[in-house]
Amino acid sequence: MSNKLSKKLRLGIPAMLIGGALFTTAYQNSPSSRFINHYVDSVLSETQKRLPDNSLEGVKMADGLEVKTFATEPMLINPTDIDVDARGRVWVLEAYNYRPNITLNPTRKEGDRIVILEDKDGDGKADESKIFYQDASLNSPLGIAVLGNVVLVSQSPYVWKLTDTDGDDKADKKEVLFQGIGGEQHDHGMHTFVFGPDGKLYFNFGNEGRQLKDAAGNLVKDQFGKEISPKNYQEGMVFRCNLDGSEVECLGQNFRNNYEVAVDSYGTMWQSDNDDDGNKGVRINYVMEYGDYGYKDAITHASWPSNRTNIEEEIPKRHWHLNDPGTVPNLLQTGSGSPTGMIVYEGNLLPSTFQGQMIHCEPGHNVVRSYPVQKAGAGYTAEIVNIMKQEKDQWFRPADVCVAPDGSLIVADWYDPGVGGHQAGDQTRGRIYRIAPKNTPYYAPVLDFSKVQGAVFALQSPNIASRYLGWEALTKFGKSAEPELLKLWNSGNQRMKARAFWALCKLIDGKKYVEIALTDANPDIKIAGLRAARQLKLNVLDYVKQLAKSNDPQILRECAIALHGNTSMEVASIWADLATKYDGKDRWYLEALGIGASDNWDACFSAYLKKVSDPTSTPASRDIVWRARTNESVRFLASLATDSHISLKERLRYFRAFDFIKGKEKSETLLSLLRGNSPEQNEINKLSLNHLDVDFVKTSPLAKQSLSTLLASLNGKEYLELQTKYLLPEENPRLMSMVSKGEMPRQAAEALIKSPEGLMIVKQTINDPKKENLAIQLLNGIKSNGGQTSIDILKTLMSDKTRSATIRREATRAMGDSDTGQNLILAYLKENKIQKDFIPFAVEGVSKAWRRNVRIEASKYLGNSTSTNKKLPPLAELVTLKGDVKKGAAVFAANCSVCHQVNGEGMDFGPKLSEIGSKLGKDGQYLAIMFPDAGIGFGYEGWDLKMKDGSTMSGIIASKTETDISLKIPGGIIQNIKTSAVKSMKMMNNSMMPTGLMDGMSKEEAVDLVEFLTSLKRK
Known part of the structure; x- marks a missing residue:
């Protein structure tokens, strides 16, 4: 590009090329998920692959798009996150000092850097790299948001607020915005802040975040006065707050490592979430406000592998407790992966397939892709459409994606042989790419904030940093900005209309424009209006009553959510009306109803019963019973759980629902279900006992008798699960029999030593010379336990010379099957406390220890520790x-x-x-x-x-x-x-x-x- 043309572009002459939604002459392309090779295929060596010039070899792009290199090392290295400012400059967070105590990589004593990359001559490549901030306290930050002269940096346990006070592109002031968030340098801590259409900040942290403290170190309280800590919330969370960090709202919880929340112009939130590695459960979520997303058990906080009634058959679904009442469904499950940065693309430069849609980085699969959504009832459906896929070089690790002022995509490539965990195999490389239609120049329009028109123009940008500057300028203009904002409201572009609405209601007249929005023909504008009414603390119930007459499930969903936390007299009746509109199929709507009734279930369910005389009669009302959390629903749950017209498999969901209700009434009702011993009734008895409190069972003669009867009919794992839970002394002889017959002997032996009566039987058996074979079976059963009880038994047998050589030998060998035992074996070997002829058995016992140093140290006592293995090649x-x-x-x-x-x-x-x-x-x-x-x-x-x-x-x-x-x-x-x-x-x-x-x-x-x-x- 010539310098002359570059200058014209920077002056904003061809505004038609801007990717913002109002700039209607922007490049369009037909929807397509087909791909084209970026370069001619060739065979490259591993060394050649790493060269910046070959970084795009093997890349396949969505039809009509091309990718070009914007910057590479040494201008930047190890980018974890990026932002693009209103001038089109790319701000890069670097993580050179990533977990050096684990990776053993070298570090920069000066600390990590925030780098600004700028294309000064308009050729689409960065010409200049300058350091905005570098300090020893900056250690592998994970999120950056550029808000005018303020830069928010997310680096657990802190969120830093860096300010450039004099405009020289250097941070002059550093403050703490939040702190106390998870551990230092943890990937599952605080992530990026995003400026929303409502003038608020949105952010999230993963399941290592745990709590949120303010700058003074005090636990932050949310909109309901609850401390943001494990006391009230669990695992990963999503938040909203004012620009100064005040009025923090917790908007969702129970994610694993939710990474970078993305917000569209209506205020709808989207994000990705990473499963426990290897379980093919990575997911994309629509974030329904106040929802629980099921990573851990909502009541016990147990992990997803823990057994539960009605457990999901497929692990990817089991991973998120999707069969549990109270879990918001997943929008899309994408299998394996390591998801990172995400945005909602609201420009016009890219093909229409991607407009208004999520765009997301998936470094685990070396791809940047989109998830086009369509409304489906109160929720959505989505598909996967790739944008940029690297098929030859697995070092391509797209960490983040942003939208530039011209509507093109800017992608950060961490570039490393590994991703996820705490791994960093390369410290010297990092790339930034630009994705756009072919032959589209890179530029940023000149923004003029001295006039209202310029501020409104900036508000329409596809670039978030530009929208922020437009918002701030409009804040200063106040009422005088109303005419220009009304022009945008009436422009016909719905997303721009939504942006105008937020500015009008937040900066001009909240009540007036909320009520205008609530009568709009577009359901999304109505929804934005209701969301704004809640933020502005207007009379939300009047608006909900108005909107609840609608038959649009998306509007009804928002009405239900709007009742959350409100316990006034009117709420129950409104909720009951909304509940009668549930069709028995839309899980999204059912969960919205649950969110609306939270902490108000007694009143809401009572009002529902006045409208539905028999809530067990239809699929819809049965779902309401299943989702309810009130003692008044218990009798209906019991009726459904024992209804022979419903298959027992389908009834499991009702037994599981008992776990979410507290109180004596639940226990007494479950106890009343214990009747007879037919095959089906035995299943019901077992389920009922499993959902009763252990102490309650032990104090109830009827429950205890039923338990004994049931245990007599069970075998194997089912039997041991119940016996281990209740530890009835009467069952100890059967446990001994299981050990002797080799029927799950480890589990049976461990169950025995957990109770005083069982432990006595074990010791009596070991002390009986006539039962030596059974004694050895018991030792093999308890050897991996590692608890003090089992260790004491083994230690006593090892040193007791009155025992047979066989028993002492087996005890010596068994001691090496637990960590505690292995430590003792090494200590005894060192102190010469193991007689010489037993040393081989001691060493054999630790030969499978996971700790290599234990194996090596023990083997020295055999005198043959010299290794003959040849060193592997480099x-x-x-x-x-x-x-x-x-x-x-x-x-x-x-x-x-x-x-x-x-x-x-x-x-x-x-x-x-x-x-x-x-x-x-x-x-x-x-x-x-x-x-x-x-x-x-x-x-x-x-x-x-x-x-x-x-x-x-x-x-x-x-x-x-x-x-x-x-x-x-x-x-x-x-x-x-x-x-x-x-x-x-x-x-x-x-x-x-x-x-x-x-x-x-x-x-x-x-x-x-x-x-x-x-x-x-x-x-």
Whole structure:
């Protein structure tokens, strides 16, 4: 582009090319999901792939779009997040100092940087890179929002407010906006702030955020006076607040790692959420205000793998508790992945397929894509349409996407062999790309804020930073801006009409323009009007009564949500009217009704019963009973749970619903369901007992008798689950029988030693010389328990010379099956407390320890610790070698399947690897195996637990509630522990995956293993 033309563009002459929605001559293209190759295919070496000049080799673009490089290293490195200002400059957050204590990578003592990239000559490439801010306190920040001369930086545990007071593109002032959010440098903490159409800030944090504190360190209270902490909310959350951080509202909870909320012009929120790695449960959500999104159990806070009645058959659905009343449904489940930045595209430059739609980065699958949505009842449906897909270079890791002032997309590429967890395999690279229709120049229109017209013009920009400046200017103009805003209101473009509405009601006359919006023909404008009425604290109930006459399910959804937190006399009647409009099919609407009745269920359900005499008679009313959380619904739940006209499988949902209701009435009603012992009644009895409080059962003779009768009819896992829950002493002989017959002996033995009566039987058996075989079976049953009771038994047997050699040998071997036991074995070996002929059994017992140092240290006492393994070739050579997939599968089975599953085969301990080849290339696979500490997946961190009885346990916490902890230990074994028995918990610095896994492999085995893992791709 010539300098002359560049100057004209920067003066704003060809405004028709702007991507904003009102600039109607912008480039249009027909909807298409077809792709074209960006470059001619060629074969590149691994070294050549890494060169910036080849960064787009292998990229496929949506038809009609092209991608060009805007900037590469060394102008920037490791971009975690970006924003684009009103001048078209790209602001980049860098993360060079990413988890150095884990990755062992070098660091910059000066700290990480915020870099501004600028295209000064209009050729679509950055010419200048300047540092806005660098400081040792800046450590791998994850979110940036440019709001005029203020920059908000999200870096758990802080949100920094950086201000450029003199306009020199340098931060002069640094303040804390929020703090106390999760741990430092945690990927699941605070994410980006977004300026909304209503003049508010929207933001979120993942499930490590936990709480929100203000600048003074006080817990923030939300719009209902509730502290934003685990006391009131759980896991990842979504928020809204004023520009100064005041009036924080919690808008949704119970996500895992919800990453960057995106808000459209109507005030509708969208975001992505990451599953526990390897469970194919990544999702896209429409964020229904005040909704619970089901990552953890809403009542017990147990993790999703925990067994529950009516558990979902498919793990991707089970992951989000989708069968539970009170869980908002997912918009779209996208399988595996590592989702990051998202925006709503409201420009005209891109093809119509993408206009008004989410655009999202998925670095796990090396793609930037869109999820076009369509309304479906009170909710939406969506599909996946790729925009930019890298098919040759798995180092392409799109971390964030923004819209430039001209309507083009700016994409940040983290560029790394790995993604997710805590891994960083490359510190020297990073790229920024621009996506636009072919031959579209890059520019930013000159914005004039001295006039109302200029401010309104900026408000229409597809670029958020420009809209913010327009809003701020309109705030200063006040009432004088009304005529220009009315022109925009009447322009015919609905999204621009919505933007005009928000400005009119927030800056001019709230009540007047809310009431105008509520009579508009467009349901989305009506919805925006009701949302504004709530924000402005107007008489919302009058407006809800007006809108509740509508038959539009989206409007009715908002009416139900608007009742949330309001317990005035009128609410119950209005809610009941809305509930009668539920059709029995629309889960979105049902959950909106649940949100509206929250904390007011007694009154709402009573009002509903006045309109529906028999709420068990129709699918719609049965759903209302299922969703209700009031004692008044209990009798109807009981009727439905025992209705023989409904299949027992369908009735499971009603038994599950009992878990969400508290009170004696529930327990007494469930107790009344215990009748007879027919096959079906036994199922009902079992379900009823499972949903009663344990103490209630033990104090009720009828419940206890029914439990005994039921246990007599059960076998295996079902029997052990109930017995482990209630620990009836009368069942101990049967548990002993199970051990002797090899029927789930570990679980049976562990159930025995949990009760005083059972422990006495175990000790009597071990002390009986005539029952030596049964004693050995008991030792093998309790060996992996690791609790003080089992350790004491084994320790006593090891040292008691009056015992038979067989018992002492087996006890010595069994001691090495738990972390506590392994520590004792090493101590005893060092102190020479194990007699010489038992040392081989002690070493054998720890030979499968996940801690490599334990295995190596113990083996020294056999005198044969010298390794004969040859050192593997360097990584650069390994990645060039071709292996055998079939042989690699055998290597995996021998070395990795004890902790990982592939397509259901193997142990469920570490992340599932069925699609790991879609996420990591060969280099990433080698790095993950050779340096496991550098890539610990969130949720798979190891924990050391010190118990009150003096023992220690280590493993992955699968679930933790106020009363119970489920601890996974290698081999897929679950240890159930009472929270009250734990003295302290500490997260391990190292991965539970042993280092040096490849040390014992030949070059061929290592190459075959990686070839196999790389072949595991999404189908």
